[in-house]
Amino acid sequence: MTKNIKIDEEIIIGDGSFTIIAGPCAIENRDQMENTGALLSKLGVKIIRGGAFKPRTSPKSFQGMGLEGLKMMAEIKSKYKLKFISEIMDPRDIEMAYDYIDIIQIGSRNMQNFSLLKEVGKTNKPVMLKRGMSATIKEWIMAAEYIRLEGNEKIILCERGIRTFEDYTRNTLDLMSIPILKEISDYPVFVDPSHGTGRRELVLPASKAAKALNADGIIVEIHPNPDEALSDGCQSLNFNEFENLFNEIM
Ligand code: PEP
Numbered sequence: 001m002t003k004n005i006k007i008d009e010e011i012i013i014g015d016g017s018f019t020i021i022a023g024p025c026a027i028e029n030r031d032q033m034e035n036t037g038a039l040l041s042k043l044g045v046k047i048i049r050g051g052a053f054k055p056r057t058s059p060k061s062f063q064g065m066g067l068e069g070l071k072m073m074a075e076i077k078s079k080y081k082l083k084f085i086s087e088i089m090d091p092r093d094i095e096m097a098y099d100y101i102d103i104i105q106i107g108s109r110n111m112q113n114f115s116l117l118k119e120v121g122k123t124n125k126p127v128m129l130k131r132g133m134s135a136t137i138k139e140w141i142m143a144a145e146y147i148r149l150e151g152n153e154k155i156i157l158c159e160r161g162i163r164t165f166e167d168y169t170r171n172t173l174d175l176m177s178i179p180i181l182k183e184i185s186d187y188p189v190f191v192d193p194s195h196g197t198g199r200r201e202l203v204l205p206a207s208k209a210a211k212a213l214n215a216d217g218i219i220v221e222i223h224p225n226p227d228e229a230l231s232d233g234c235q236s237l238n239f240n241e242f243e244n245l246f247n248e249i250m
């Protein structure tokens with residue numbers, strides 16, 4: 001039986017409903033987030049994503065707007081009545097970010113950062129734990145245990161693809177983790193079709209597959225102008241493409 005995770009009175013994850021979370025890879029500027037917020041509220045999407053602390057491969061790539069980005073989101077959130085998910089990479093940032101973020105995202109690269117997991121386990125915010133890119137399902141569940149044993153049971157697992165020999169896609173989306181996790185755990189399971197494929201033309205089929213396999217939701221990267229995105233543009237949908245996905249799935 002999947003645990004219900006209450007984000008607020010209206011948003012419950014794990015109750016059999018299908019939740020779409022969308023937003024850019026990274027918060028870049030106010031216009032971008034204003035436009036994204038307006039689109040989501042028009043469609044009735046209730047949770048917005050956007051990274052303020054970005055785990056980039058190169059230290060010279062855009063690292064995110066940090067606290068400034070989070071503060072900007074406070075206004076967007078209240079204007080469009082949205083909940084906000086964002087990644088925390090460093091336990092030292094939890095206190096500063098706490099009041100701005102409704103769901104704490106733990107990224108793939110930090111799935112086994114045990115000190116970070118223990119710290120978010122001491123909070124009572126919902127946590128989305130993304131699958132490590134080289135983690136087995138059992139390792140992933142054990143990572144969730146680090147959070148749970150500190151007292152925080154509000155955990156959502158997110159399949160975001162694993163590294164395999166296949167390099168046509170950025171990662172290999174291990175869709176079988178959905179029914180497996182439903183069988184052996186009681187955590188809600190999300191799918192990230194954006195990082196899971198790395199290619200925007202595969203985001204819709206991956207999302208349909210996630211829904212068909214009874215995932216609890218998807219988290220999708222969108223951008224007003226993907227070709228100009230500061231990160232992950234090739235896997236980001238533009239607003240029309242996202243609206244189309246929304247209409248096909250919901
Ligand atoms: C992201 O959600 O932008 C991200 C960095 O994801 P992952 O940790 O799955 O690579």
Ligand code: MN
Binds near residue numbers: 195
């Ligand atoms: Mn990204």
